[in-house]
Amino acid sequence: MKTIKTKTGIGKWLPRKYDLEKAEGTLQFADDLRFGSELLHAAVVRSTVAHGEILKVDDSQALKIPGVLKVLVGEDFPHHFGLYLKDRTPIAIGRARYVGEPVALVVAETEEAASEAAKKVKVTYSELEAIFDPVKAATNNSVLVHPNLHKYEHVDFITPQPNTNIANWFRIRKGDTEAAFKHAAHVFEETITCPQIAHGFIETFCSICRQDPGSGEITIWTSAQSPFTVRDIIAKGINYPLHKIRVIAPPIGGGFGGKAGMTVEALCLAAAMDEDLKGRPVKLFIPREEVMLSSWVRQGFVARIQMAVSEDGFMQGIRNTFWFDTGISAEYGANPVRSAGYTSMGAYNIPNVWADCYAVYTNKPFGGAYRGFGLPELMSALEVVVDIVAHKLEIDPVEFRKKNLLKKGQTTCTGMPMHDHALEKIVDKVVEKMDLHNEEPAIRKGWKRGKGIALAIKAPATPADASSSAIVKLNGDGTVEVLAATMDMGQGTYSAFAQIVSEELGIPYDWIKVYYPDTQSHPYDWQTVASRSCWSMGMAVKRAASELREKLLALFAEYWQTPVETISIEYGVVKCHKLGKSERIDERVQNGFKMPDGILKGGPIIGTGSFTPPDLIYPDPDTGQSSKVVAHFTLGAVGIDMEVDPGTGRIVANKVCAGYDVGKAITPINIKGQIEGGTVQGLSACLMEGMSYDERGRLLNPDFTDYKIATIMDAPTEIECFWEEVPEEISPYGNRGVGEHSMIAPAPALNNALFKATGMRIHSYPLSRERVYKALKAKEKGESDFWEWPYELDLAYMRAKKEW
Amino acid sequence: MRDFVLERPRSISEVLSTLQRHGKKAIVKSGGTDVIVWLHKSLKEPDYIVDLTAVEQLKGIIMNEDNVEVKALVTLSEVIEDNSLNRYFPALVQACKSHSDPLIRNRATVVGNICSAVPSGDMIAPLVCYDAKVEITGTNGSRKVPVSEFIIGPKRTSLGADEIVTGIRISLPVVETSGCYLKAIRREALDIAQAAVCCTLFKGDNREFRIAFCAVSARPLRATEAEKLLNSCGNIDDNVIEQAAGLASDVVDPITDVRASREYRIEMIAELTRRAISNCLEGPVGEGVQK
Numbered sequence A: 001m002k003t004i005k006t007k008t009g010i011g012k013w014l015p016r017k018y019d020l021e022k023a024e025g026t027l028q029f030a031d032d033l034r035f036g037s038e039l040l041h042a043a044v045v046r047s048t049v050a051h052g053e054i055l056k057v058d059d060s061q062a063l064k065i066p067g068v069l070k071v072l073v074g075e076d077f078p079h080h081f082g083l084y085l086k087d088r089t090p091i092a093i094g095r096a097r098y099v100g101e102p103v104a105l106v107v108a109e110t111e112e113a114a115s116e117a118a119k120k121v122k123v124t125y126s127e128l129e130a131i132f133d134p135v136k137a138a139t140n141n142s143v144l145v146h147p148n149l150h151k152y153e154h155v156d157f158i159t160p161q162p163n164t165n166i167a168n169w170f171r172i173r174k175g176d177t178e179a180a181f182k183h184a185a186h187v188f189e190e191t192i193t194c195p196q197i198a199h200g201f202i203e204t205f206c207s208i209c210r211q212d213p214g215s216g217e218i219t220i221w222t223s224a225q226s227p228f229t230v231r232d233i234i235a236k237g238i239n240y241p242l243h244k245i246r247v248i249a250p251p252i253g254g255g256f257g258g259k260a261g262m263t264v265e266a267l268c269l270a271a272a273m274d275e276d277l278k279g280r281p282v283k284l285f286i287p288r289e290e291v292m293l294s295s296w297v298r299q300g301f302v303a304r305i306q307m308a309v310s311e312d313g314f315m316q317g318i319r320n321t322f323w324f325d326t327g328i329s330a331e332y333g334a335n336p337v338r339s340a341g342y343t344s345m346g347a348y349n350i351p352n353v354w355a356d357c358y359a360v361y362t363n364k365p366f367g368g369a370y371r372g373f374g375l376p377e378l379m380s381a382l383e384v385v386v387d388i389v390a391h392k393l394e395i396d397p398v399e400f401r402k403k404n405l406l407k408k409g410q411t412t413c414t415g416m417p418m419h420d421h422a423l424e425k426i427v428d429k430v431v432e433k434m435d436l437h438n439e440e441p442a443i444r445k446g447w448k449r450g451k452g453i454a455l456a457i458k459a460p461a462t463p464a465d466a467s468s469s470a471i472v473k474l475n476g477d478g479t480v481e482v483l484a485a486t487m488d489m490g491q492g493t494y495s496a497f498a499q500i501v502s503e504e505l506g507i508p509y510d511w512i513k514v515y516y517p518d519t520q521s522h523p524y525d526w527q528t529v530a531s532r533s534c535w536s537m538g539m540a541v542k543r544a545a546s547e548l549r550e551k552l553l554a555l556f557a558e559y560w561q562t563p564v565e566t567i568s569i570e571y572g573v574v575k576c577h578k579l580g581k582s583e584r585i586d587e588r589v590q591n592g593f594k595m596p597d598g599i600l601k602g603g604p605i606i607g608t609g610s611f612t613p614p615d616l617i618y619p620d621p622d623t624g625q626s627s628k629v630v631a632h633f634t635l636g637a638v639g640i641d642m643e644v645d646p647g648t649g650r651i652v653a654n655k656v657c658a659g660y661d662v663g664k665a666i667t668p669i670n671i672k673g674q675i676e677g678g679t680v681q682g683l684s685a686c687l688m689e690g691m692s693y694d695e696r697g698r699l700l701n702p703d704f705t706d707y708k709i710a711t712i713m714d715a716p717t718e719i720e721c722f723w724e725e726v727p728e729e730i731s732p733y734g735n736r737g738v739g740e741h742s743m744i745a746p747a748p749a750l751n752n753a754l755f756k757a758t759g760m761r762i763h764s765y766p767l768s769r770e771r772v773y774k775a776l777k778a779k780e781k782g783e784s785d786f787w788e789w790p791y792e793l794d795l796a797y798m799r800a801k802k803e804w
Numbered sequence B: 001m002r003d004f005v006l007e008r009p010r011s012i013s014e015v016l017s018t019l020q021r022h023g024k025k026a027i028v029k030s031g032g033t034d035v036i037v038w039l040h041k042s043l044k045e046p047d048y049i050v051d052l053t054a055v056e057q058l059k060g061i062i063m064n065e066d067n068v069e070v071k072a073l074v075t076l077s078e079v080i081e082d083n084s085l086n087r088y089f090p091a092l093v094q095a096c097k098s099h100s101d102p103l104i105r106n107r108a109t110v111v112g113n114i115c116s117a118v119p120s121g122d123m124i125a126p127l128v129c130y131d132a133k134v135e136i137t138g139t140n141g142s143r144k145v146p147v148s149e150f151i152i153g154p155k156r157t158s159l160g161a162d163e164i165v166t167g168i169r170i171s172l173p174v175v176e177t178s179g180c181y182l183k184a185i186r187r188e189a190l191d192i193a194q195a196a197v198c199c200t201l202f203k204g205d206n207r208e209f210r211i212a213f214c215a216v217s218a219r220p221l222r223a224t225e226a227e228k229l230l231n232s233c234g235n236i237d238d239n240v241i242e243q244a245a246g247l248a249s250d251v252v253d254p255i256t257d258v259r260a261s262r263e264y265r266i267e268m269i270a271e272l273t274r275r276a277i278s279n280c281l282e283g284p285v286g287e288g289v290q291k
């Protein structure tokens, strides 16, 4: 039983933890840490060819620069790393696979000397044919990006196909798709593509590694979302005892999945473990221009979706082929493929599902985790296809969606029964708030206006056993310290944990502090990804705080000689109304209570809690079927009112309305922030983002001069967000994840609105001004669909006039 | 970034002697919004940076009886805030507002923009339309050249190694004017032009249109044929505007790069020219000086 009173528990709107320090500029990020003159600096030499044998690395000129100590090559640190598939070496060994891949690492006394020397390292290659188009790479094995794929270690639920470019092939076989298509009244097929996009976090990568020459212990300070997973991947990669690796993660400036897993730490470690350098800390700071070349981006995506619909408008079957362009590594990217695969049905009840989802290697920078983990890509395609089908069948797109909605008890494509949710209500609300069926004239002269809708769905795509644990400590002044190794990277989880602790302990929010993770002090947590933290770590924090509360109450019960049920904690004060007692929490919680019988009891009070999802079962590799493949799904809907300037192709979103079933809002301020931020990020991906390459595989927009992300000027004029609370069964307070979901549906909703405005369907993201302009020109010539195969653009670039 | 020596001369003569001393090993810096980026990316590796920002003689917007001097250190923000420039040169002010974002505009200078001489420089077309003169001083004395002669190619100017630009001078219009600067961009802030059109209209008895472009030619370019057509027509209707837009897009010669294709740039020149002419006909009205 819990008897507490608090004004700062779950559901309250409170100022967020660490916002003040961020605004004041005093929070120390990895690059702000100081190590004195001991510190060495590393700089990366990058491949200038997309595919080639490395013939020679000539470091003679580099070593002449004062302060340069060493130039390392791949063979100096011949370890393979990876979260799900160990296909990545920090420095290329023997063969370079993309333009920008590290081929050598220079270590020097100063950052300047290191980067100057990096320019002086001469690498000679024997160029090999490269492959950039994922569909070609998947279907034609003339170029193999990883001829040694069969030798790489991987987790069981990933299925690489040796002697091909397929790093993972995830399948869904539910029902009898063939029969469904044969007997369906209507059959449709559509193709939609998304380019690779980048996270665009403000803080670039930064790691500092040091190995103690005596004990061999390694310490890593790094801008990482998941310190424990950094530790695991490194321990496995270099075959080193886990307890000899300590990872400290200072606050990070944004992650969006880009700092999950292990990114550049092993590259830095290569220098720190070098026999000649060992003992000195080595820092690797990745400048903005090299971020997209240093670790993963969001995978490119090509979707072919076939849908069978009955005479009365029910979806009978879906056949999906997804090619995820994962670049040269699928170590992390293998899993978004699975995540999209087991959500192949979208938010719909489709009895027959067939899906082939491929992670395909190409000679490009690699793909991996990105907010939404496969779902923004999938839904950017699927929700447009659903809209196309509705229009072709002359059914209202909202009606068509509602008619086919995946309701409680109906099974997903993996055969798992859907839990209860409020999606139908959310759709109705979005329609009402957007006045979606009311076609209004454009606000701007000469523009065309339209409204569209799309649904969002996503589950945490973690391994079945991804666990969390937390420690809650009570201080001698009644304040509380929380050790929960989640990374608060702006999403605000520490505020949520503090509210949970306040809810459980009756101690005010301001007295509760949550610390940034250090694997040495914090108990284990898998990763800060998958929108899992308030749910999984939330469970651990709640358990830890309740354990602490029970210990404290038991001590007071004995101290006051009263049944424990008569004691409460109210706004940080321990009370017993029956006895008229009221005492502050003081040093007794550190040094024990002198009990009435004279014996000292208690001592420092801590609570611990842990959580492992109890009932997840990996899907069958051949059919993708499992009784419970994921913990839960968060569902939602987005409506967009937009208009387009046909003269330039410019699109402006007048209003966006987004609603999600969050189960329970623990920190409403964060939910609002996540929905607004995700909406803008989703629209940014929709309208302007994409990594572009020339015909030789060189990234043309590696930095923000030409990689454009929406600014506040590009944000919708109005974003209205709301949420519903149908509680989740296994969850601290019924809450579900919501961090990624807001990024999923804005793009297809906008694309559907563009169709309403213009009658044109664009099948290739982004809907850049130039592309929209071209599409509307094509519309004038009678076309109704427009696509630009991304890899054809590279070829167009080859023919183009590029300089005066 | 490679090491360099920072020189901070306090007068024009000191600047010139410093430049003479270091020759090609030095580069001049004003706002630094180009120079510092080049250094960071190792696109330039000078031994000396000659920072002009301590030279008082190079500061300020000076209104004379029939012209205005925009000195070398005048930032885009200063232009935007200046009442006189708003009154007489609305297209220049609009071009400044379309440039980057408020933070960069607090540093970036108008003169630095034309000295960089990139075809996408936003200051070039308005200065061409207003027929601005670039004032240059070197060890061998001073000279003045029109902007269109100052810029001789992509990233190339007629400036000698021992010369600097001290400012630009623009004659004040004697008639009512209107003007606008329209820029095709990929997003609403902080973007380099895919293409842009500057159009100015000097009203008076001999109505005169001037149209110049950004990011679609190697050197500053005016739409002389389109201007001729507009200036010869008594009544400018949609048909004339359409023809002028066609003539405008005929003369441009853009490239394809990651920002836009050549084809889109050409189309945008036609579209923006159409809009710019209409805008100028409708206002906003710029004033002329009273004589």
Ligand SMILES: Cc1cc2nc3c(=O)[nH]c(=O)nc-3n(C[C@H](O)[C@H](O)[C@H](O)COP(=O)(O)OP(=O)(O)OC[C@H]3O[C@@H](n4cnc5c(N)ncnc54)[C@H](O)[C@@H]3O)c2cc1C
Pocket (backbone or CB within 6 Å): B027, B028, B029, B030, B031, B032, B033, B034, B035, B036, B037, B052, B072, B098, B099, B100, B101, B104, B107, B108, B109, B110, B111, B112, B113, B114, B115, B116, B120, B121, B122, B123, B159, B163, B164, B165, B166, B190, B191, B192, B193
């Ligand atoms: C984030 C960002 C956004 C930008 N957006 C835009 C944009 O939208 N549009 C645009 O046109 N540009 C843009 N730029 C480029 C840049 O801001 C402009 O070109 C700016 O006007 C340059 O002025 P500055 O004073 O900073 O020049 P600096 O960087 O100081 O100098 C630029 C060049 O001019 C030379 N120079 C400077 N002053 C003199 C002088 N008095 N005499 C002789 N030579 C001189 C320098 O040697 C150098 O070659 C942007 C830059 C950044 C960093």
